[in-house]
Amino acid sequence: MRRLLVAGLACALVVPTAMARTIPSPNQRPAPGNEEPQTPIAEAGYSNHVNYELQCAGCHLGDGMGSKANDVPRMKDFVGNFLKVEGGREFLIRVPGMSMSALNDAQLASLVNWLMRPDGMAGASVPEHFKPFTREEVAAVRHKAMLNLPGTRAKLIAQMRTQGIEINDGMDD
Numbered sequence: 592m593r594r595l596l597v598a599g600l601a602c603a604l605v606v607p608t609a610m611a612r613t614i615p616s617p618n619q620r621p622a623p624g625n626e627e628p629q630t631p632i633a634e635a636g637y638s639n640h641v642n643y644e645l646q647c648a649g650c651h652l653g654d655g656m657g658s659k660a661n662d663v664p665r666m667k668d669f670v671g672n673f674l675k676v677e678g679g680r681e682f683l684i685r686v687p688g689m690s691m692s693a694l695n696d697a698q699l700a701s702l703v704n705w706l707m708r709p710d711g712m713a714g715a716s717v718p719e720h721f722k723p724f725t726r727e728e729v730a731a732v733r734h735k736a737m738l739n740l741p742g743t744r745a746k747l748i749a750q751m752r753t754q755g756i757e758i759n760d761g762m763d764d
């Protein structure tokens with residue numbers, strides 16, 4: 592009986608170790624036709640539109656309408672207003688969706704300029720003398736942490752209100 596108990600205990604200890612596997616298996620091979628390692632998006636050379644679809648549209652939606660239910664503000668016909676208030680230009684680059692994306696500085700500058708195009712998402716909300724973002728400008732502000740994002744955003748929105756700008760960010764209605 593005692594021997595049986597000892598044997599049982601030994602089995603209980605040995606079996607899980609024997610069953611443990613390395614994941615992924617070192618013997619695993621890529622599926623046929625899929626042998627090429629993936630190119631990181633920062634090196635892939637996609638268009639702004641594709642970069643937007645891959646990195647932003649999951650939250651902001653394809654047309655930039657955002658989603659109040661998910662606390663994602665509307666960019667369409669609104670986001671350009673941030674360029675009209677003090678600190679707003681920098682804010683656009685420092686929001687986490689931008690600053691922490693997998694895109695490099697030049698791609699981010701190009702993407703935000705694409706959003707601000709007259710026929711782009713920001714539409715008529717962009718101020719008349721919009722100065723395009725450069726890679727250097729993005730690099731200079733991108734890594735400055737924003738400690739109080741909701742507070743910072745609320746102050747920018749308040750500045751817009753004092754300028755009589757209609758707050759059409761989809762968050763209040």
Ligand code: HEC
Nearest residue numbers: 646647649650662663664670683686687688689692740760
């Ligand atoms: C995980 C969801 C998510 C992703 C992905 C994301 N964003 Fe955002 N974005 C938000 C939210 C939420 C806000 C509101 C501010 C905040 O809480 O970060 C925001 C704010 C912004 C703003 C400032 C406008 C405003 O009204 O606050 C810009 C510009 C912006 N995002 C652009 C982008 C771009 C461009 C990408 C892709 C590179 C991107 N975002 C990816 C969720 C996201």
